[in-house]
Amino acid sequence: MQLLYVRYLAARPVDEIQCIAQTRRRHRCTSTLLSPETPAGTWRLVPATATSGQLALPSAVMAIYDLSAIPYAEQLRWRAQRCPQHAAIPTAADLAVTDWEPFDPLRHHEHIHNRLPTHTRHPGPTGRAHEAARP
Numbered sequence: 420m421q422l423l424y425v426r427y428l429a430a431r432p433v434d435e436i437q438c439i440a441q442t443r444r445r446h447r448c449t450s451t452l453l454s455p456e457t458p459a460g461t462w463r464l465v466p467a468t469a470t471s472g473q474l475a476l477p478s479a480v481m482a483i484y485d486l487s488a489i490p491y492a493e494q495l496r497w498r499a500q501r502c503p504q505h506a507a508i509p510t511a512a513d514l515a516v517t518d519w520e521p522f523d524p525l526r527h528h529e530h531i532h533n534r535l536p537t538h539t540r541h542p543g544p545t546g547r548a549h550e551a552a553r554p
């Protein structure tokens with residue numbers, strides 16, 4: 420995914436990335452970063468360019484979850500890996516380190532897909548995301 424002009428490899432699927440803050444009960448928060456109340460990113464196909472000095476890749480494009488269009492504060496929230504609730508409580512301690520890893524197209528080539536995800540998840544009326552397969 421792309422946020423704050425940097426491409427990262429997340430440790431989990433976009434809608435499963437979990438908040439790292441500690442709750443008042445001293446457990447790790449179970450909320451996900453993606454929430455129906457906050458702006459979502461968009462899947463896009465972008466050139467799979469390597470950073471300078473590296474070889475160009477044969478696969479020309481790759482799917483990326485792009486957060487660069489959402490407000491800056493929201494991108495900071497994603498980078499800090501906090502749910503909307505804990506983004507508002509900066510004093511809550513982190514119980515884990517963030518899972519972000521700078522994306523390296525050569526080392527992470529198995530994560531490069533030249534097609535957009537075949538199914539997307541839409542927030543349902545209950546607020547819980549449902550999976551809807553597209554033909």
Ligand SMILES: [Zn+2]
Pocket residue numbers: 438439440448449450501502503504505
């Ligand atoms: Zn949280």
